[in-house]
Amino acid sequence: LAHHVQHPNLPLLTHHFLHSQLHDDTSQSTVNVALPDLSDSPVSVFCSAISTFYAPSNLSGLGGMHSECIQSTPWWRKG
Secondary structure, three states: OOOOOOOOHHHHHHHHHHHHHHHOOOOOOOOOOOOOOOOOOOOOOOOOEEEEOOOOOOOHHHHHHEEEOOOOOOOOOOO
16 A cells, blocks of 8 residues: 555554554654554555544534545546
């Protein structure tokens, strides 16, 4: 995937993002954290997702529940 999107640091950035999401220790830098090798792990890419969340300031749904469909396309800028 990193090669396809032309971003060679994508695996490292993904590791750091996942570590920051799983560990609530904001005082520790993620630069020196030992990360597992996920290079052979399968990756799936989806062009759409549905997000359901609670937004108490927007009472558009049942008690503030809101749902959005997020769509993208790989051909957005290249044709």
